[in-house]
Amino acid sequence: MSTVATPDKSGNAPDTSAHGRTEAGRSAAPPARKKSGTGRITLGWWVLTVLIGIWCLFPVFSILATSFKTPSDLSNGRLLPTSWSTVNYEEIFVGGSRELFLTALRNSVGISVIATVVAVVLATLCAYAIARLDFPGKRLVLTVSLMVSMFPVISLVTPLFNVWRTIGLYDTWLGLIIPYLSLTLPISIWTLAAFFKQIPWELDQAAQVDGATPLQAFRKVIVPLAAPGVFTTAIIAFFIAWNDFVYGISLTSTETARPVPAALAFFTGASQFESPTGAISAAAIIVTIPIVLLVLFFQKQIVAGLTNGAVKG
Amino acid sequence: MSTVSAPERASGRRRVRSARAKSEARLGMMLAAPAFLIMLFVVLYPIVQAVWDSLFSFRLTAPADKEFVGLKNYGTILTDPVFWSDLGVTLLITVVTVAVELVLGFLLALVMHHAIKSTKGLVRTMILVPYGIITVVSAFAWFYMFSIDSGYMNSWLSWLPGVDANLNWFAQGSTALFVIMLSEIWKTTPFISLLLLSGLAQVPGDLTEAAAVDGATRWQRLTRVILPNMKAAIMVAVLFRAMDAFRIFDAIFIMTNGAYGTEALSLLAYRTSIGRLEIGLGSAVSVILFLCVALMAFIAVKGFKVDLADRGGNQ
């Protein structure tokens, strides 16, 4: 909350520090006001929370339950397994699908993280320029990034496949990271531009009037203001990269780079005709654990990024 | 990171301005260039290639028979009922999912924005789970839930008219699309609600306070103060979700593979260019798909005045 008013500029930004004070005063007020009917309101919120929780977590629980069913228990017609069996987890950790699954997991994590970092760094620079600076070609950048995000991934795949074969990027990490940028960059640019647009630019202008270069203004005023937005954008970008399926099935062919969503199509039952329902469910649960951990771990940052973000300062 | 030297600061305001404008333009281009060039590289070449390929009759397994056919592929597609039915399915999915997601997402955003401290974090953590989950995983979860072979929804929902143990959800378009859309809505509502929450957080508290003081009802505060101030966030959310929903692929691919009237345009493009290896016809489908999405974006930007390039804004 205090990031806005850097010491040397506090004098030049009376507007915002005043705003900051109002904020502090306001956010302190509601609890006092709510004190009266606390009990019922609290209960109401908890009921709502439980309902949301069921909606959000039920499908995950469902596939978790499926992952503990034996092949012939799958058709028992009930949510819970008749008896809890770990046979599907054995299949993906020590059984036939071990190599397939573990390498895919490593590929997914590595490729997605790199694609996210690159996209967010580049998008932050780009979005700042778009939201803040006058330069020729601004509209072009936005139009192109919109077109990029609109273009159906399906139709990029075949031409990319041919180029990648020629220059040796087929079935490599880099060969997925670059197309992933086409997924993560546009949304990062647009989201960040929207964020940046709503930052109180008077601060920046004040800093510039005060004699700072645009770059200094960017570093000292805007970066702290924008950081929460950038972080949120990074998470959005990561989940988009993590989620990719089409590039994953089209631009890889071995364990070298095949990510998890694509690898799920490679699971198999004891024979080619048996449905790998159990193994897929188990793998699905395993790849969901990192997401849950990530969400638990970064929830505060996301919340901070979104609620105490740019505008509220 | 050059520092501003004293003499420059001392010089006339005008000169500083024009010099500043120049350096601002240069900086702007420098900052935007890397992202711009990468996007061009990854997409421009394939776009041009796809447009070019769409003018040929070209099957990957018969390279010798490649033949220039002009716009014939487009004619074939636009006169085929399969295309129109796929377009209809795609539009249906887009409209329904985005509309439902917008309402649910806004409610979720309101809950997250106003919730009491003890449940706030919990709600936010929980909605991030579907959001982070891989679409393919979500599709499998919903598919197994409703599947007549491994599911249990038929017995759970048997109190609903028309649902009994013999209902095969994936045997006809209506019920299959219902499950497909349900999984899409479940998976992507959090995305919208997060974007809307960021918009809510940016509605100046003073304004709502002032409106409340002036005697505005909750509904009036919502429609007169909060929503107008969130316009940018709402439009971005809707635009991106609509364009994304229009390209729906993973969930359909996993659940029905397009069978029984559940095929969307991107699946048609996939089956034509990757399945049938008809590069020409497939590229034409892709180009049409792209044009449809471009039209949607054009309407959003022109019709609803979504303009991210508009510097400074009018808040």
Next chain:
Amino acid sequence: MTTPPTRCGRGRMLAATGLAAAALVLSGCAADDGGGTPVLTWYTNPDDGGQATIAQQCTEASDGRYRIETSMLPTEASAQREQLTRRLAAGDSSMDIMSLDPPFVPELAEPGFLAPVPQELQKTAQENTLDGALAGATWKDELVTVPFWANTQLLWYRKSVAEAAGLDMDKPVTWDQLIEAAEAEDKYLGVQGARAESMTVWLNALVAGGGDEIIVDPEASADEMTTNLAGEAGTKAAEIVSTIGKKGLGGPGLPTQRENEAMLQFQGDKGSFMVNWPFIWAATNASVEAGDLPEDLPEDIGWTTYPQTVEGHEAAPPLGGINLGVGAKSEHQDLAWDAVSCITSAEHQADYFVTNGNPPADPKAYEDERIKDAYPMADAIRDSLDIAKPRPQTPYYNEVSTAIQQRYAPVSGVNPATTPEETNTFIEQILRGERLL
């Protein structure tokens, strides 16, 4: 179970933004393959690990002449084909050995993506392969791949149901009899009615059982190819599938039912008769052992030859399996064929049947004692493979099959008077580029 390919330094990731530099680093990576023993890549369809084991055995048997590494293809046959075809079309030199589903062989053979089978190997393969399997490895009268294992469907039945219905299962039975029996006993027939490859498998077996072939001249070009679905056999086939669909004899799951779902249904209370591959025997026994199915179930399961479409006319059971092909651009073709001949030896085929449940294409392998113990129906499988008919052998198999799936599934929507003729027209329009699929 598979050896990961040589990994390059992680440093390349740092170059993510410097594209040109990264491409250079990567091409450098690709070259350092340790010299020495040539590595053959074998693209395998997913199985229970049997192909990886054979790869290891043949590597050892080669005395250091080559090393076989396996690389897994997707589970779905159509997805396997997509991946192989795109890599072959791109001239990939790593396509040394490929496990191929027979219907997709012509598509790869026609444009010259497959290396010719050496004369000697052709001769041994022709001598040592069951007729049905051999037909699936041939294109334009030439052996273009080597059968590794062959699959066929049997008619599986619950002895109790057959008895109650008064069917003598020692004699050939017809589809009409099965329909009648299932209807009388209020049971479900196990067939594959999902809009998937298994639908084509079923329809083709019905048409072939009536003595016709779906494609009139498999070697015709796309512009001239015609299909024969509305002939006598085709009409009879349409009648059978539509009756099963309209009377609900396949159960409510039929429109999404493939081999696995059909098996689960067959194992349940409503199970009666089912056409399916032999995997169901091992799978059912495994479930019984796991305690998920009643112990006396296997005793109630009988098997016989695929049902007849027309009474008195020999049935034409579906043919499946895997053939091995070598990529035309492979840099080690001679070694690859050596490896293929090692992999397809009768001994390895027998091993593979015992461990993975996939029946041999070589009749000699059936003499293995272990097979008789594990698969009491081995003889029935071998006999069935002798009369099995492949699916249409054409480079346009994917189009033909997808069109059939779209018009015949759900089977309850099939009208024997119109559907066959409409499908004929539909397929012709697609092959001439006038329709989308």
